[in-house]
Amino acid sequence: MEVFFVSMDPRRKPEQHRLVVPKKGKISDLCMALAKHTGVSPERMMVADVFSHRFYKIFQLDESLSTILDRDDIFIYEVSGRSSITENTREDVVIPIYLRERTPARDYNSSYYGLMLFGHPLLVSVPRDRLSWDALYHILLYRLSRYVTRPSSDDEDDGDEKDVEGGKNIPKPGNVAGGSSQDPGPEQAGPSSGVASGSRAPTDSSPGPSHWPQRTRRKHLFTLQTVNSNGTSDRSNFNEDTQAQPYIAIDWDPEMKKRYYDEVEAEGYVKHDCVGYVLKKAPVRLQECIELFTTMETLEKENPWYCPNCKQHQLATKKLDLWTLPETLIIHLKRFSYTKFSREKLDTLVEFPIRDLDFSEFVIKPQDESAPELYKYDLIAVSNHYGGLRDGHYTTFACNKDSGQWHYFDDNSVSPVTENQIESKAAYVLFYQRQDVASRLKTKTQPGQSDPPAPPAYDPISESMDVN
Template sequence: MSSNPLEKYERLLTKEPQVNDIYVIVDIKWLEHWKRYVGIEKSDEEKVTKPGPIDFIQLMDQTTLNSSNEIQLRSDAIEGNDYTFIPYELYKDLAQTYKQNGPEIIRKAIPQGQDQIVIETFLIPLRLRESRCLNARTKQIYRSHRTRIEELKNDICNEHSIAPSSTHHLYSSEDENGLNWKLIDERLDLTLEDINLAKNAFITYESRTLSAHNASSFSTSKIHYTPALCGLSNLGTTSFMNSALQCLSNVSALTEYFLCDEYRKHINCDNPLGRKGKIALAYGELIHKMWSGKTNVSVPGFLRKSVAYYTYKCCGFTRKNPQEFMSFLLDGLHEDLNFFKEKSTIEKNDDDDGITDDSILAVEQWDNYRKGNRSKIHDLFHGQIKSVIQCLECQISERVFEPICTLGLPLLNKVETRTFKILYVRLNGPIKSYDIKSSTHGRMCNLVQDFCDRFQPKEKDTHEKEPAVIETASKFNEINQYEEEVVEEEDFTKASDYDEHQPKPDYILAVEIHNHRIHLLYTDKHLLKSIVECDQIVFYEIPVSLKKENNDKILMPCVFREDDRNHKNFGLPFYVNIPRHNCKGSDIEEELQKTIGNFLPLSPTESSDKPLYTTSLLINQNYTGTYKLLNSCLDDHIDFNGKTTILVVDVASSIVEKYKKQEEEEDGKYSDKNHASSVASAIQICSQQKQSVTLFDWFNYFTKKKVLRKSDLWKCPQCNALKKATKKIDLWLLPKVLIIKLKDVNYTRYFRDDIDLLIDCPIQDLDLSQFVLNPAEKAKAKYDLIAVCNRIGNLSDEHYTTHAKSSLDKQWHTFNDSKISDVNVEDVINKAACILVYQQQQQPS
């Protein structure tokens, strides 16, 4: 094995995890800094400073800091944005060189599904209870999903000094009051994951014989609950799954099919595309529990595991969305319940065989589809659309009738821009925050240019835009006008405090600030999509052009620390402009004096025996750093050759307090905290104006002829080449249950891409006849809303709920995991809606 440490580090960072491998969760920004420091990744900096301590405090749930249990990660922490994993072997090497803030967060690699291995991030929170008595002592613990039941029994025996006994058994309760206890299966080979314990479930170990003071604990088992009003336990981050299940549970025809067990005679164990009936059986079991009236909370763990085997994308402990889960579940149920044991092979025909009548061609293609697809899912949820693609060069067209299960309405003329919050630091001038819109797919040089352009007097835009829609309706024109208003840029030259300052791109240094320190110098080619929501971007105006060669000046970074034993960084770092050659300490001191007053509240009348601040030079060379008081080297020549030097200013507590007070008064003008709290609203795909559109506007857009994007060129059969084309979609056959996905959110590691609009949707009598091309279907085009899935929160703290109308009491209810509440019908539709479930009105006999 090579003795080169870099090769060892790269090997450890790229190795695939194996079951029971140990990993440590670390701050991703710290790790990226370290990679540049040791040379694993290239850096634009001449010399990279040595990273500070490995900080675990920022990542952990502070309530578990002093716990004897496993340290928990912050619930809002995002992998790839806030943290990442490194092998424990690498961490041991790092711990010898770098200090640590707080205890390390250790996790293991565990098996997931049939052939996956994942690093377990979030442990299961449980509450060990001394007994089933309501006032019994309780201890909060956190355990791995792979913890064996025997280990859990030992935990509770040790915690509450209970002697193991053959007459004692483990019980669990999901009731917040510690009622409604159930026996836990104690087979030795079972794990917590196998028994599907809900988060924060109560666990106790007692005799099966109930004592008098515990009898009340089981009295709730006699309570009768309302069928269908049954919550679902959150098994980690599974609100996406629970919300989708509540939507489908309130589709009365589907639920009746499972409650009467008709589905059992349709289970297809021979379909290679199915799961031998496991998904159907798991769903049927869950529906029976939810509609039994015997419980108000059920655990969907068996169903989750069954769907996870069908598609691993639904398994795990990371953030998902209900659109995917609903599609996977319906597809899995369809294949498990498909009437056909073997699918017929139908050769797809790319042309219409000269058939001019839409009705004939549609029936032919629908019958071909049904030769391999017949199930209750098909009968309820499947419909058919007609699509016509036409080459814009030769005008030849292709007509296809395709089956659909869910209808995903596209974002209206999606705006490909983001809003970035920029802190602009002028030379000896004010520090001000600006919101700048720039292309999602641009680079840092584009953002800098867009920023500078905003200080130029605004002229009318004469650029022609490529039409995105052909034959646009008047109402849809209103939507386009709205989008034009959204991307309308503010003219900074009209601001009341504008002083005719005009920044120039070559004189702006773009920097990312993290923990009050300069974390990254952006290059012109830096991709804007790699900037995450919590990154603080600062533009520094500099005195000399960045493009000037043989510059005789250099920019020295300066950071502030509190002058106490912790030396905590605070405030906004800045740069001083000093000579590159023959630079003395006095030159640095002179430039610092000119600038520091812009960043600290230094009063000329301030008097104290102790200096207001003390300045040191931190000189890094060959990965080692040394501090040198600036006052001790005012007459010394500072050699920058092969070294990275920064100024560290330790500020007296009186000034720090004054700074923080001023910061609060000015609403945190420069603070990271303020930045973090406002960044969710600062970086958006488009401004969140109080605008609304109707569902009919979306259908108008969906059914209009559109020019395909350059990335979606059509292979024209006559031109025999990829060509620009138009596409027209119409509804042909309508499903009995219409699932509409309003916002198909695009998640990347970096940001969430959606448009936040209020969609005005009819609760009753949604009439889609104007969008149905098939005359025979127009009479079936009226629908009533029965369920709405809502997405609330943001990327770092996202949650799903469901509003659904019960077929029993005809009332609307809100399902929020295990909690259920009533909701007024006027509050059912709001900006959070992301899935609508409509049920076809019954036709008069």
Template sequence: TTKVECYSSLCYRYLVGRRWFDLWEEYVKTGDQNSSSFPGRINNTELFENSYRLKERLVENEDFVLFPAEAWHKLLSWYGMVDEQPALERKVIDLPSTLKVEIYPVEIFLCLHSNMDDVETEQFSRTDTILAIQKVMQKRFEVAEDAEPRLWMKSSDTSCERLRNIHVTLLDACLSSGMTMIMEVRNSDGTWPSSRPQIMRNSVDEQDTYRGQPGVCGLTNLGNTCFMNSALQCLSNTPPLTEYFLRNSYLDELNFNNPLGMKGEIAEAYADVIKQMWSGRHYSVVPRIFKTKVGHFASQFLGYQQHDSQELLSFLLDGLHEDLNRVKNKEYIELRDADGRPDQEVAEEAWRNHRRRNDSVIVDTFHGLFKSTLVCPECHKVSVTFDPFCYLSVPLPVSKERVMEVFFVSLDPLSKPVQHRVVVPKAGKVIDLCMALSQATGIPMVVADVFNHRFYKIYHVDESLSCILDRDDIFVYEISSTCEGEDEEEVLLAVYMRERSHYRDYGSGGSNYSTTLFGHPLLMALPRAQCTRDSLYQLFLQHGSNVLWHHLAAPLYVAIDWDPDMKKKYYNENEAEKYVKDQSMDVPQQQTTVQLQECIELFTTVETLEEENPWYCPTCKKHQLATKKLDLWSLPEVLIIHLKRFSYTKYSREKLDTIVDFPLRHLDFSGCLLRKAGTDCEPPSRYDLIAVSNHYGGLRDGHCTFHSFYINWGLGALLKDTSVMDCQPRGSNRQPSSHRAGSLTI
């Protein structure tokens, strides 16, 4: 273990592929120099795309591990590296309140205004300044050091702006990969070649004179900020909130002294975006200043990684509320339990207490009230409280089954691997996978993860299926036992194929050569008595090659060494890679569909608290795994429903792709709303849909889009889809109406 002190940007880390690291770790633990788990040269193949470009969205400790510089150089000196692979050196940068390894530097395109066809690419750290980019460009394009250049940043075909402050960092300037930096140099007569780069002249002029429908405006993607743009579009199409900002009502309610707020900066930045979007002068708006403000107050949104749209929406609503809170001095309020009092009385008390500390347009528009009931399983104490909420996070029914795709390898040497699709219990074990596959094959088998022509892992039948990821290459091998007696010991034999290279004859009977693995490995079971040199040689003679074997701790590993000429003559790589598909692969996977009302009912069902989150019973005087039930007491004017599509357990995580069917109009909550008709200030119980923020993709990647339904604005069910990058939404003129039915945002 090497201790390395880190001093901000002076410290570096090196990426090493997780699979190579696991092999190396196993090799180090065994200490066997002859082990087939010897990792060989450092191999980061799985981390690269074409031309050794680092794959997107790699995850630390899943796809790679990080080594300090000194430890990396030790590994490099001991094992070497695969030919032509570059070392993955990454800088440790100092971000607000944290140090972070910069896995993905910012990749910027560089060009001169005088020749924008000559574009070069360079990577920069987010802690580098704009001045650093300028110096690189001057050197790269041979611009004199005493020249007076100025820089333009182009983020899309319709967005270009001048970078006036060259002393800010790329992070503060919100520069992201894929942007183009354009440098122009002052003419000898003191003039500039253009007031704006030519590539932007027409589009900027068009925006200066454009008069379109207010509100029908796209938001430019600043990198991976579709999650933010989608949330902004939803809020922009929420009538009460947008009217509030367009009428400048927020100016009189800005709370600059709230310690829980952002000194009014989030509210002002949001107001600027809304006013631009509703001015009718822009096809699209670049929310760069807003993005910078969000990152300043919430460091998790710094940079340009993808985030959850609902997480951003939650932060934004909370930030707007605190920036616009009409309560300047929050008083302390001691909460009381219901103690048998009528629900109406307790609910009104809870709402009054909430409004005494929280009073803003966000509370007016988005806040409702839950009824929470806890019951002690021992003394049956019932605790009833009423809690405010800003959005309704409803669960989706979680399937108890999982579809897995595996390759079955028969003992028949003439048979190609067969790809199967099987249904297994999500919380099952490897034995369940074998049983599911044996229904189609009816033979014993062993499950293994194959990587880089070797067994990355051979699974035990009692291991959980959750340890097998969908991206793994899972091979299931037919195993045929040849043991005659019950007491005869059986050995699981792993067979690798290797190609010799660099053969040298020293004239004294000795030789020296290195080997490289190729092809798919094999698994076989045979009696230990047959594990002799002669027996193994005869066993593999049918494969047409010499046999080299050695014994490791447990299973037996055999390597078939191929002479390069013999391999070229008898081994067909194209044929070896082929496989056939079982008929199960042709059956389309059925996608489950549920009604939104089912999700809401599931939200209100009784559940037992988990051990990690018990309830302290005031009667028993100890923590209890109480039963809990949430009910809807009152709903807000605009209801936000969050579908909890991301499921996390101790053993797995996944995105639920269940289709949720919901109505565009008249979503009725009257059946599950506890506050019945006839009470004063009756809240809405039926809702019309106005906006949807939709995420495409999986856990580690994807794209967010926004859909707006203009029902509440009096124009019928007109759909607008601004997929953020297109920035060309469609619609017709509209005016805010006095229609006050509930609005629904999903």
């Protein structure tokens, strides 16, 4: 799985990583895999799905990786170890940050403007004792310092008057969770920046822009605004008592963005060494599949076991054991993967033996340890599948029991092949015959016998084993 790691150090560009994680793992497994590359503790990571310049979803550590699709853009952010989005007991709070640009209205006589999201969103850790607009502005300015240029002293002198004149068009910010409940006084709020230097932003009951004193202050490059989770509408107020997550938007004036925001640098990223090479899918041995098939399995929380005694679903373990072995063994390889969100064809190469597939270690009560042929199998046929889930094509490899020659069957075409050609990624169903049965059949078909061999009797023990 490919992810982007965003460090708390603003000087570092985002890093692209290619991670190996369990197919049915958790988000915590993804963080632990990334920790091996970055040295950052998984406790200091937050995982998010970014789509169209906004957070489509922020994951919890116990969520399943199966909810992530191959086309999703997954960002893993480094946050303070004291941070949390939901826990009020933590010293730091993580605030999602969006970037927006003001777009002027078509009617130049109108004061209306639109807002358009751009760039990559951020997850920023903010100490609870610094949850004020002015403090948040400087924290964000530091986080953006790699691609945002601070104005020079001449720019500040030029910008003071302009900021005052444009103050009425700046949206009034709402409250940041964790701030105090006191309204700011005239010393704390002003239209020149769109932010307040007090512990809380102005609420609906605070004086409007016409009552704010127009005073000269340092030029701000952008304004801050509380928004909804989509970043599309402003929220003039945020109630601490609710469980809603506060989102903050950094609003840029087009001229200020063009002058101080470096879009090329902002979109830049580096590739970790793990991305420099293609991870090859290692082949899987059939013996390993059988071992997993007979290994104790802990059922997932989403798939509990129904207890007939207490009449409730319970967490449980499951184990399959082999008591007897059939004369003809049919092994069905899992070639199709289904989840709630995706379906895919599996093309992993499974290495299977043509002779001496030994099941002696998997049978609980061996019948006769002195007769190894009772537990060993030889391959007699392979069914192959080509194509996908909707349609496909089947072919077959089969061994002539008399000559031992292998043939390839493809519709009405039959051709001889060597044993080296049998193993492929298309192998779907394997057919094995127990060695004692093969020996018995060869004995019956030896030359000199007067009577033709009788057809083998139906063996109720014969069965198929689905190695899924």
